[in-house]
Every structure is written in structure tokens, then in C-alpha cells.
Amino acid sequence: xxxxxxxxxxxxxxxxxxxxxxxxxxxxxxxxxxxxxxxxxxxxxxxxxxxxxxxxxxxxxxxxxxxxxxxxxxxxxxxxxxxxxxxxxxxxxxxxxxxxxxxxxxxxxxxxxxxxxxxxxxxxxxxxxxxxxxxxxxxxxxxxxxxxxxxxxxxxxxxxxxxxxxxxxxxxxxxxxxxxxxxxxxxxxxxxxxxxxxxxxxxxxxxxxxxxxxxxxxxxxxxxxxxxxxxxxxxxxxxxxxxxxxxxxxxxxxxxxxxxxxxxxxxxxxxxxxxxxxxxxxxxxxxxxxxxxxxxxxxxxxxxxxxxxxxxxxxxxxxxxxxxxxxxxxxxxxxxxxxxxxxxxxxxxxxxxxxxxxxx
Numbered sequence: 001x002x003x004x005x006x007x008x009x010x011x012x013x014x015x016x017x018x019x020x021x022x023x024x025x026x027x028x029x030x031x032x033x034x035x036x037x038x039x040x041x042x043x044x045x046x047x048x049x050x051x052x053x054x055x056x057x058x059x060x061x062x063x064x065x066x067x068x069x070x071x072x073x074x075x076x077x078x079x080x081x082x083x084x085x086x087x088x089x090x091x092x093x094x095x096x097x098x099x100x101x102x103x104x105x106x107x108x109x110x111x112x113x114x115x116x117x118x119x120x121x122x123x124x125x126x127x128x129x130x131x132x133x134x135x136x137x138x139x140x141x142x143x144x145x146x147x148x149x150x151x152x153x154x155x156x157x158x159x160x161x162x163x164x165x166x167x168x169x170x171x172x173x174x175x176x177x178x179x180x181x182x183x184x185x186x187x188x189x190x191x192x193x194x195x196x197x198x199x200x201x202x203x204x205x206x207x208x209x210x211x212x213x214x215x216x217x218x219x220x221x222x223x224x225x226x227x228x229x230x231x232x233x234x235x236x237x238x239x240x241x242x243x244x245x246x247x248x249x250x251x252x253x254x255x256x257x258x259x260x261x262x263x264x265x266x267x268x269x270x271x272x273x274x275x276x277x278x279x280x281x282x283x284x285x286x287x288x289x290x291x292x293x294x295x296x297x298x299x300x301x302x303x304x305x306x307x308x309x310x311x312x313x314x315x316x317x318x319x320x321x322x323x324x325x326x327x328x329x330x331x332x333x334x335x336x337x338x339x340x341x342x343x344x345x346x347x348x349x350x351x352x353x354x355x356x357x358x359x360x
Contacts, residue, residue, distance in 0.1 A: 008290070010074050010218040010269035017219065017278045018332055027146050028338050032345040034153050038097040039349050049353035050315070052346045054109050056099045058202060059092035059252040060310040063300035065114055065265070071295060074269055077216025078328030079117060079131055080295045088298060089113040091314055092202055092252060101245040108202040110135040110224060111320035112298070120327040124340070132324040135207030135224050141281035146338035148282075199241055201251055203261065204234030211281045212270065213322065214330040219270040219278065221285060223292045228262035230255070253305035261300045266292035281335045316356050319347040 011017070035052035043049040069083035076082070091111040094100075114131040121128055143149040207224040226232055234255070241247040255261075268290050270276045276285040304310065321343040322331045331339065351357055 008271045010220075010271050010290075011273055012217055013214050013219050017273065018337075019279050020337075021334070024146070024334065024337065027150055028341045031146060031150050031153065031338055031342045034150065035342055035346050036349050038153075039346060040353075042097050043353050049350045050097065050099070051350065052097050052342075053095055054091075054093040054111075055097050057091055057093045057306065057311065057315050058108070058249045059090070059256065060306050060314045061090040061092075061256060061261075061300045062303060063088050063090060063261075063298050065112075065296050065298050067296045068294060074218055075267060075293060075295050077218065078119075078214075078326050079114065080267075081216070086117065087115045089115070089314060089318065090298070090300065091318075091320060094248075102239075102241050102248045103199075103245075105199050105241075108137045108205060108207075110137075110207045112224070113318065113320055113324070117326060122323060122325045122327050122330050124344070125324055128324055130324050131326055131329060132320050132322055133209060133222060134320060134322050135222070136210055137202070137205040137207050139208045139210065139284045141210045141335055143335075144280045144282040145334040149335065149338070198236070199239045201234040201237040201239055201255075202248060203231055203252060203255055204237055211335050212278050212332045213325075213336070214328060214332060215267060215269065216328045219332065220267045221270075223266040223268065224298070225264045225266060225292075226261075227264045227297070228260060230259040231261050231263070249306050256300065256303055256305040258302060260302060263298045264294045265296040265298060267295050268292045278333045281333060316350075316354060319343065319350075321347070 039049060039052040042055065065086045065088045067080050067083050067085075071080060079086075089112075091109075091113075093109045093111070094106045095109065100106075112133045112135070114133075115129065117129055117131045141149070143152060204226060206226065209222040212219055212221050226235070239247060239251055244250060268285055268287070270278075270285070271290045275289060277283050321339070322336060323340045323343065325331065331337070
């Protein structure tokens with residue numbers, strides 16, 4: 001029984017919480033062109049179309065999401081309205097369009113696809129029965145909006161499929177700089193995004209949606225937190241990647257073959273639109289104002305963790321998209337609106353180039 005008492009009443013969702021810009025359509029068009037160009041470059045080089053972002057998977061897991069019983073009304077919303085269990089597919093990855101040596105150390109993403117979900121859907125997702133949540137191991141998005149993300153993406157596009165050895169050397173330098181920054185009790189999202197992510201075990205990380213979504217009658221960001229003892233032991237645990245271009249994947253597989261993994265899925269409700277904005281994805285919502293509160297648990301029993309067969313099934317055959325969603329969890333804000341067209345275009349390109357239908 002969850003008896004959590006909320007410290008303040010959350011802001012109720014209203015379409016007016018989103019502010020649309022005149023140039024959004026053009027930004028989205030440019031994003032699509034840039035992403036498809038990156039994916040096309042790699043497909044021409046490798047003979048196989050991969051994701052335009054998060055091309056390399058490090059873990060492909062199956063598990064179960066269990067919604068907690070006794071949630072208070074503001075948290076008992078949408079998917080989390082009642083204590084139910086759902087199968088899930090989880091994909092652990094890193095951002096580039098390239099499959100790089102893991103010594104190019106970058107942020108980690110965790111995509112969660114909840115299966116067998118019933119209810120009213122967002123437009124474009126009619127007929128679907130999944131709810132996708134996308135997480136990254138940092139609390140805020142790298143840019144405030146889609147236009148800022150486009151600027152960064154164009155820089156990445158100019159280096160796609162070029163100078164892998166130079167990227168490895170640069171990553172080593174940036175990791176050293178990030179260690180210095182962290183010795184002062186802070187962290188640099190810019191250094192981490194460019195290749196300065198510490199070489200640590202990804203299964204010990206806490207993941208964030210970074211950008212908001214509708215949470216039934218309210219608005220929230222979500223967090224995925226390790227809670228089982230074996231996962232907690234991996235927090236900040238170093239990885240030895242010397243001579244192991246796929247060392248992260250190997251470490252994930254070695255762990256999940258032996259141990260069950262349990263994460264807590266937590267929601268942070270918006271209670272102040274000024275300090276917890278919907279449209280600026282670079283602002284961290286203060287946890288002292290509204291803490292993350294547990295709403296579900298995800299359990300993955302010991303399993304293979306990654307294989308070529310799993311990669312064909314999940315990497316090639318599935319798309320993880322926050323717009324595969326219930327209306328109760330509609331993605332919100334400039335970045336999420338851009339993701340709608342960008343992710344759809346990326347999936348369509350992969351499906352057409354590989355001759356493989358994408359299953360939600």
C-alpha cells in the first residue's frame with residue numbers, strides 16, 4: 001500500500017500549458033531532413049538502416065511493470081490508475097547514428113515499451129496498444145527547445161561516419177575534464193553529451209524523461225531508479241573498456257544473466273509552471289518543490305540481455321516513440337512536438353530501406 005501524501009496540489013493539465021511558435025513547422029522539417037540524412041549516410045556505409053539516433057543497443061530486456069496499489073488520486077492517473085501488471089520491452093542505448101567503440105563514452109538512454117495498454121490514444125497512435133517512455137541518464141535535455149537541438153544535431157551530422165579514432169581520443173580528453181568538474185560537486189551536460197560521460201556501468205544509473213508529458217489530469221516528468229541490491233551495487237561502478245569495443249553490452253549481458261533487476265518508476269508532478277516549465281526542456285524541475293514519487297516497479301528476471309536474434313526483433317522490428325501513447329500521457333512541449341514528426345520519419349526510413357515492417 002502506497003500512503004504517500006503530496007506536499008502541494010499539482011497543476012491541472014490544460015492545452016494552454018503549451019505555447020506554439022510560428023517557426024516550429026520549419027524547425028521540424030529541418031530536423032527530419034537532418035535525421036534522415038544521418039540514417040541514410042550510415043545505411044549507405046553499412047548496407048543496413050539503423051536509427052538516426054540511439055543506433056547502438058547495449059541491452060535488450062523483457063520484464064514486467066507493476067503499478068503500485070493505493071496511489072493517491074493525483075498519482076493514480078492514466079496507465080497508473082489501478083494496480084495492474086503489464087509486460088514491457090526495454091532497450092538500453094547510446095545516442096549517435098553510428099555504432100561506435102564504447103570508449104567514445106556518451107549518455108545512455110533507456111526506452112521502455114509497455115505492452116497490452118488499453119484506452120483512448122493520442123492522434124496518430126490510434127489502434128496501438130503500447131505506451132512508450134523514453135529516458136536518459138541525466139535530468140535535463142541538452143537544449144531548451146527543438147531549434148537548439150537542431151543546431152547540435154547538424155554538428156553531429158557533419159561528423160557522422162567520420163574519424164572514429166579521433167572521436168575516441170576526444171572522448172578520453174572530455175572524460176578527464178568531466179572528472180575535474182565533478183570533483184567540485186557538479187557536472188557538465190555539455191561535456192557529457194560530447195563524449196565525456198564517465199565509463200560506468202549503465203545499469204547503475206538513474207534515468208529521466210527530461211521533458212514533460214500529460215499525467216492524466218495533471219503534468220509530470222518521470223524517473224527510472226535502480227532499487228534491487230545488485231543494481232544499487234552498480235551505481236558509479238567503473239567499466240574496463242580497454243580492447244572491448246562492445247564492452248558496455250558485454251557488461252549488461254553478464255549482469256542480467258545472473259541477477260534479477262528491479263527499477264522503481266517515479267512521477268514528479270508539476271506544481272508551479274513558472275519554476276517547472278513545460279516548454280523549456282533545459283530546466284530541471286526542483287525536487288525540493290515536487291519530489292519524484294514511486295508509482296510502479298519494473299522487474300526483469302535473469303535473461304540473455306542481448307543477442308543477434310534479439311537485435312533483429314527489437315532493434316530492427318520495433319520503434320520506441322513517446323507518441324505511442326495514451327491520451328492520458330500525451331507528450332508535451334516543443335521538443336516532444338518535434339519528436340512526433342522526427343521519430344515517425346526515422347522509423348519509416350528504416351522500414352523502407354530494410355524491407356522490414358516496424359511493430360509498435
